[in-house]
Amino acid sequence: MRPPASLPPRFGLDPARMRLPVSDEWPTIRDHLVGRVPLSAAEIDAMFAAGRFHDADGPLAVDAPYVSGGSVWFHRDLPDEAPVPFTVDVAHRDDDVLVADKPHFLATIPRGRHIRETALVRLRDEHGLPDLSPAHRLDRVTAGLVLFVVRRERRGAYQNLFRDRRVDKTYTAVTRYDPGLPTTTTVRSRIVKERGIVTAQEIPGEPNAATGIELLDHRDDELLGPIARYRLTPYTGRTHQLRLHLASLGVPILGDPFYPTVRDVPLDDFRTPLQLLAATLGWPDPDSGERRVVHSRRTLQAWEDPAGWLVGPVP
Incomplete structure (x- = not known):
């Protein structure tokens, strides 16, 4: 499945896709992410507020209901890298x-x-x-x-x-x-x-x-x-x-x-x-x-x- 048009590549990188398990355990997508993503609840809330989590239709609200078997896209934070000072x-x-x-x-x-x-x-x-x-x-x-x-x-x-x-x-x-x-x-x-x-x-x-x-x-x-x-x-x-x-x-x-x-x-x-x-x-x-x-x-x-x-x- 291709990323949503609302979340274009960043620095030439496609967003990461997270598949949501087939389950009714979580009332919202946020509840699932808090237990799955290695970030604090405050950091996840900040990402929702910045519109960084998307589904196929666009940015997700912090209270977006959980979609069993659905997908969420987002751009990962990139590590610091030593610039390679030569052209390709x-x-x-x-x-x-x-x-x-x-x-x-x-x-x-x-x-x-x-x-x-x-x-x-x-x-x-x-x-x-x-x-x-x-x-x-x-x-x-x-x-x-x-x-x-x-x-x-x-x-x-x-x-x-x-x-x-x-x-x-x-x-x-x-x-x-x-x-x-x-x-x-x-x-x-x-x-x-x-x-x-x-x-x-x-x-x-x-x-x-x-x-x-x-x-x-x-x-x-x-x-x-x-x-x-x-x-x-x-x-x-x-x-x-x-x-x-x-x-x-x-x-x-x-x-x-x-x-x-x-x-x-x-x-x-x-x-x-x-x-x-x-x-x-x-x-x-x-x-x-x-x-x-x-x-x-x-x-x-x-x-x-x-x-x-x-x-x-x-x-």
Whole structure:
């Protein structure tokens, strides 16, 4: 059920919907909310007075009768967030999709401590696209291309492309250079990610993750020493797959706060970003089959400007 027209998106975010239980226990909606919402009765009354609770017909009065099985919409109070001081660019736009060229440190979608400072919320707000939704995601610390669906009725068609592995993706990464590694290889392993643990891990067993790894270039940098630039082709989409596979080869991605060891990096520390970029994205049009390919305009700073990467600011 879509939110009521009387309660439009705020900062690009749709209001939260609360379903009312099928029951005759409460005489008013307010009585139900006092026992359910983690706010004081005075705070809930203030929200009613400000017209912040709505049903399908508009704002609710504090004495509005309880509607068994009904719905109430409201905008949640947003947490304080560290502003991410980098823009999210548009690499491609048509009637169906918008491909964002995301900076490092910007989450793809609202989650946890990141709500307004996300690519989805910024793009909805900046481009007036209330129905925009992601067809896939990138880690907050990874930069590059993310495909968003513009129209609600087209979401399924594009999400199915990712589900059916009909989307081609390549990444670039900067690591230390190890001359003992092959210039081209495919890493296969079994990766698991447990809920509540920030890192994934490789365990013995049937592989469920595969990554093609190709050395593009290497050089001796006067600041960083021997470094290498790789093209990565994920054949599967496990959490942190690319980061784990390079770390397992002994060449973790420069700036990685998780692999091989977890480092505590404050959310407002935008120095030395993870040197991983979602560089290309290709997909067939769901209707015509016409192939489309988009290239990121971003670069990896440790390769292009090592001194700037080491001291900031991030471009």
